[in-house]
Amino acid sequence: MARVKIENLKKSYSDFVALKNISLDIASGAFFTLLGPSGCGKTTLLRAIAGFHRQDSGSIQVDGESIGDKPAHLRDVGMVFQDYAVFPHLSVFDNVAFGLRQRKVSSAELKQRVGEILEIVQLAPLADRMPHQLSGGQQQRVGLARALVIRPKVLLMDEPLSNLDAKLRVELRRDIRALQQEFGITTIYVTHDQEEALAISDEVCVMYGGVAQQVASPWDIYSRAGNLFVASFVGSNNRLKGALANGRLAIGEQASERPFNLPDGPVIATIRPEKVRLGRDAGEDAFSLKGTVRHAMFIGRELEVSIATQDGVVDALVKPEARAVALKPGDPIEASLPVADLMLYDDAENGRLLA
Amino acid sequence: MSEATPSAPLRRNRLASLSFWDAVFALCVLIVCVLLILPLTKVLYVGFLDPETGAFTLNNYIEVLTRRYYVGALQNTLLVGAGGMLGACLIGVPLAYFVARYHVTGRNLISTVAVLALVSPPFIGAYSWILLLGNNGAITRAFRDLGVHLPSIYGTAGIILVFSLKFFPFVYLMTEGALRAINRSYEEAAANLGCSPVKSFFAITLPLVFPAVSSGAILAFVLSIADFGTPAIIGRNFRTLSTIAYNQYTAEMGGTPSTAVAISMVMIAISMAAVFLQRFILAKRRYAGSFTNLPIKKPLHGLFGAGVHAFCYLVVVLAAVPMVVVFYTSILATNGPVFTGEFGFSSYARVWNELPNVVGNSFLFATAAVAMITLASAFISYLVVRRETLAASVLDSVLMVPYVVPGVVMAIGFALTFNRAPVDLIGTAFIIILIVFIRRLPYGVRSTSSILRQIKPSIEEAAVNLGSPPAKAFLKVTVPIMLPGIIVGAMMSFITAINELSSTLLLYTGSTATMPIKIYSAVLDGEFGLAAALSTILLVSSGICVFIVFRLSESREGAFV
Ligand SMILES: Nc1ncnc2c1ncn2[C@@H]1O[C@H](COP(=O)(O)OP(=O)(O)OP(=O)(O)O)[C@@H](O)[C@H]1O
Ligand SMILES: [Mg+2]
Numbered sequence: 001m002a003r004v005k006i007e008n009l010k011k012s013y014s015d016f017v018a019l020k021n022i023s024l025d026i027a028s029g030a031f032f033t034l035l036g037p038s039g040c041g042k043t044t045l046l047r048a049i050a051g052f053h054r055q056d057s058g059s060i061q062v063d064g065e066s067i068g069d070k071p072a073h074l075r076d077v078g079m080v081f082q083d084y085a086v087f088p089h090l091s092v093f094d095n096v097a098f099g100l101r102q103r104k105v106s107s108a109e110l111k112q113r114v115g116e117i118l119e120i121v122q123l124a125p126l127a128d129r130m131p132h133q134l135s136g137g138q139q140q141r142v143g144l145a146r147a148l149v150i151r152p153k154v155l156l157m158d159e160p161l162s163n164l165d166a167k168l169r170v171e172l173r174r175d176i177r178a179l180q181q182e183f184g185i186t187t188i189y190v191t192h193d194q195e196e197a198l199a200i201s202d203e204v205c206v207m208y209g210g211v212a213q214q215v216a217s218p219w220d221i222y223s224r225a226g227n228l229f230v231a232s233f234v235g236s237n238n239r240l241k242g243a244l245a246n247g248r249l250a251i252g253e254q255a256s257e258r259p260f261n262l263p264d265g266p267v268i269a270t271i272r273p274e275k276v277r278l279g280r281d282a283g284e285d286a287f288s289l290k291g292t293v294r295h296a297m298f299i300g301r302e303l304e305v306s307i308a309t310q311d312g313v314v315d316a317l318v319k320p321e322a323r324a325v326a327l328k329p330g331d332p333i334e335a336s337l338p339v340a341d342l343m344l345y346d347d348a349e350n351g352r353l354l355a
Numbered sequence: 356m357s358e359a360t361p362s363a364p365l366r367r368n369r370l371a372s373l374s375f376w377d378a379v380f381a382l383c384v385l386i387v388c389v390l391l392i393l394p395l396t397k398v399l400y401v402g403f404l405d406p407e408t409g410a411f412t413l414n415n416y417i418e419v420l421t422r423r424y425y426v427g428a429l430q431n432t433l434l435v436g437a438g439g440m441l442g443a444c445l446i447g448v449p450l451a452y453f454v455a456r457y458h459v460t461g462r463n464l465i466s467t468v469a470v471l472a473l474v475s476p477p478f479i480g481a482y483s484w485i486l487l488l489g490n491n492g493a494i495t496r497a498f499r500d501l502g503v504h505l506p507s508i509y510g511t512a513g514i515i516l517v518f519s520l521k522f523f524p525f526v527y528l529m530t531e532g533a534l535r536a537i538n539r540s541y542e543e544a545a546a547n548l549g550c551s552p553v554k555s556f557f558a559i560t561l562p563l564v565f566p567a568v569s570s571g572a573i574l575a576f577v578l579s580i581a582d583f584g585t586p587a588i589i590g591r592n593f594r595t596l597s598t599i600a601y602n603q604y605t606a607e608m609g610g611t612p613s614t615a616v617a618i619s620m621v622m623i624a625i626s627m628a629a630v631f632l633q634r635f636i637l638a639k640r641r642y643a644g645s646f647t648n649l650p651i652k653k654p655l656h657g658l659f660g661a662g663v664h665a666f667c668y669l670v671v672v673l674a675a676v677p678m679v680v681v682f683y684t685s686i687l688a689t690n691g692p693v694f695t696g697e698f699g700f701s702s703y704a705r706v707w708n709e710l711p712n713v714v715g716n717s718f719l720f721a722t723a724a725v726a727m728i729t730l731a732s733a734f735i736s737y738l739v740v741r742r743e744t745l746a747a748s749v750l751d752s753v754l755m756v757p758y759v760v761p762g763v764v765m766a767i768g769f770a771l772t773f774n775r776a777p778v779d780l781i782g783t784a785f786i787i788i789l790i791v792f793i794r795r796l797p798y799g800v801r802s803t804s805s806i807l808r809q810i811k812p813s814i815e816e817a818a819v820n821l822g823s824p825p826a827k828a829f830l831k832v833t834v835p836i837m838l839p840g841i842i843v844g845a846m847m848s849f850i851t852a853i854n855e856l857s858s859t860l861l862l863y864t865g866s867t868a869t870m871p872i873k874i875y876s877a878v879l880d881g882e883f884g885l886a887a888a889l890s891t892i893l894l895v896s897s898g899i900c901v902f903i904v905f906r907l908s909e910s911r912e913g914a915f916v
Contacts, residue, residue, distance in 0.1 A: 050543070050547055051546075052543050052546070071546075071551075072543070072546040072547060073545075073546040073547070073548075073549050073550055073551050073552070073555075074549070075547075076549075077547070078547065078548075079543075079544065079547040081540045081543070081544060082540075083538060083540050083648060084540075085538065085540030085541050085543070085544040087541060087544070087545075087559060088541075088563070089562040089563060089565075098545070098548050098550070098558075099548030099549055099550075102548055102549035102550045102554070103549055143544075146544075146548065147547075147548075150548060150549065
């Protein structure tokens with residue numbers, strides 16, 4: 001159990017700044033996920049915490065103790081690698097025992113602890129195998145067991161599931177989450193798979209361009225995206241230009257009934273496709289945009305309808321009812337956007353959420 | 356499917372391809388049989404003959420394996436082999452680690468010197484160190500003037516020193532390549548689990564590069580025990596199997612060289628045992644290198660940095676000593692065998708006036724052998740790589756044999772085989788060219804095969820598909836793509852061919868002497884100036900080839916191992 005505190009962390013590769021002033025406060029025992037597109041600095045941050053490279057400035061604390069200047073092998077933060085990094089010349093047992101041997105654990109205790117953890121990750125029957133005799137998922141379990149068995153204060157995982165197939169990914173991520181809760185170990189998890197991030201995290205940090213864009217619970221990240229980047233990166237989103245005038249939101253020629261307590265000016269409004277409805281609902285406070293169907297695609301549970309309106313393209317995700325399934329490109333249609341489901345952002349490059 | 360399909364033209368093509376490549380295959384088999392299997396069988400056979408009566412006997416082997424004279428030589432051989440291997444590892448592995456993992460200033464210089472040391476004439480190390488540390492060597496005299504008596508360079512110590520400095524580049528180049536291809540995550544995982552850097556080197560890094568280290572080490576071992584020139588020059592009374600095989604052969608000249616042959620077989624057995632041992636060890640350890648997530652070089656600071664640089668430069672200096680000494684000696688003015696103490700080109704003048712045919716022979720023989728090697732390797736690699744038949748893979752395995760057969764042994768085999776009509780080649784230039792050809796063919800095949808493996812067969816199939824006959828498709832499409840690699844292979848063969856001594860020494864006559872042979876006899880006669888001038892010529896020719904290889908090959912030093 002350990003609280004991880006990162007303050008003003010900066011890291012650059014020669015002249016390229018990979019991390020700009022990252023500050024995070026991760027509660028003890030939390031499952032904390034770094035989510036972001038490729039190249040945003042997730043690995044860089046994780047490696048700084050593990051001590052594989054030194055930050056330019058800033059501090060890293062675990063349980064109040066500053067570890068930013070310790071060499072990697074003295075840090076006591078376990079890591080699970082994206083490419084498994086299971087030592088190819090050691091058996092499963094020896095891989096898992098490796099960290100304990102470094103800690104000079106007595107051989108009786110070593111046997112017992114390795115046995116226990118192999119039991120937990122369901123690898124006990126494979127203890128004597130060599131890594132090349134294991135599947136990818138099994139190798140990743142070895143990596144997990146190897147990191148957990150030393151009972152580190154913090155567990156780091158860099159896209160541990162990205163090399164596995166979709167089904168195994170879902171299975172293993174459940175296991176990981178269960179183990180993490182059982183051990184109560186503070187975990188920092190890196191992924192660029194948003195579904196994975198939302199599914200297993202207590203808190204998610206969305207990163208972009210070396211900056212932490214938003215830190216919040218998965219639900220808040222999704223429903224109250226802190227800025228336009230988060231809004232469009234996590235899940236899909238419709239974006240519309242609008243303006244606030246006299247306390248009302250205007251899109252195109254329509255204005256909301258509901259008042260907004262915000263200063264006048266241009267804004268960007270976003271709405272999730274699943275909130276968009278087809279046709280007009282009388283009496284509701286909603287924007288109704290007339291347009292034509294660009295395409296309608298049945299994607300299993302839902303029907304995705306893309307509509308070209310005067311105010312831009314609006315995508316809707318609706319139940320596949322007979323009327324909707326029959327839609328063809330070019331058909332006239334009306335999209336209804338409930339005002340209550342709209343989020344408003346500054347009209348800027350990466351506008352902030354307006355309260 | 357009916358017989359009369361429109362694919363008839365295609366089928367004819369395939370038939371044509373069968374007959375063409377089958378002819379090539381038959382030719383290759385013939386060459387290998389006549390030049391490799393026949394001489395070696397002859398060697399094997401003669402070892403079982405009584406030299407007096409010609410009857411079958413095991414006495415030759417019993418004698419070689421029991422008489423103190425031979426057993427002593429066997430022990431010596433193993434001693435210098437193991438010593439050379441160990442020395443090569445002790446120099447090569449740390450050097451590789453430093454160069455692969457740290458920003459060592461002058462990395463290119465280090466690898467260039469390593470490669471030059473590798474391709475320099477085989478015995479110049481021995482006699483350069485004699486010139487420095489021998490009884491009358493420059494350093495010995497300098498210390499003697501100060502009242503310090505240095506230990507003798509002759510014998511075991513000198514041989515091991517020369518072998519270590521000569522063969523460490525194999526270990527270095529192979530290990531460095533492997534170190535650079537290790538996935539960075541392994542060492543990071545070790546650190547993450549609490550392993551200090553030094554411990555992680557021994558627990559993780561070294562086991563992972565062990566296949567490469569052991570390949571280099573075995574190569575150093577096999578070459579050390581086969582080397583003839585070094586123990587002959589610096590060994591004094593120190594006998595190894597290759598020197599006594601040579602002496603025995605020259606003593607038995609005219610008669611049946613049964614004892615020399617028995618010694619030869621023992622040498623082959625040792626080399627093969629070493630190679631099999633290595634294969635056995637490696638069979639269980641094959642780790643794929645990684646092409647992503649490669650280690651990052653760390654900067655060097657402080658005392659550690661100074662130590663690392665000191666070590667690297669010391670190795671460079673020691674490895675470069677023979678070349679510098681040879682060049683320096685070659686531009687000292689001489690009067691006959693005596694140095695006058697001034698600079699001058701009299702040694703080169705002597706080469707020019709007295710030995711133009713020796714220089715000419717060397718280039719002529721090497722060029723001829725290389726032309727044959729290049730042609731044969733192109734075809735053989737095609738058979739091995741493209742037509743993965745059992746026969747082709749047997750051919751490939753048989754071509755491993757010259758790796759483990761010492762030059763002296765091969766030469767004895769040739770002398771026994773091609774010594775009477777209809778193929779009496781003794782004393783001809785042809786026998787020299789042929790022996791160099793067969794001894795170096797495997798290297799050519801290996802380098803061409805590796806290039807060929809990188810070229811997709813579909814390219815050639817496309818040409819055939821567009822109507823080009825298979826042979827033409829190979830020559831017009833595949834060969835041009837392979838060309839840079841072929842040239843690299845040819846340059847490497849040229850280097851080894853022009854420096855060949857151990858086999859040619861047994862087969863030359865006055866008119867077919869080559870530079871290495873002349874250097875050897877000049878050193879024995881105390882004609883150091885002449886030897887130095889000839890060695891410099893060899894060194895410069897090899898250096899030019901190295902330069903061409905560096906220009907043409909992607910992984911520079913990688914081409915040499
Ligand atoms: N050794 C390096 N030298 C220079 N730039 C680097 C180096 N390593 C990473 N970068 C750059 O730093 C940025 C962040 O890299 P990082 O590996 O942290 O990304 P990431 O978020 O982990 O991406 P991914 O999801 O693709 O793994 C990238 O733009 C990358 O190009
Ligand atoms: Mg990454």
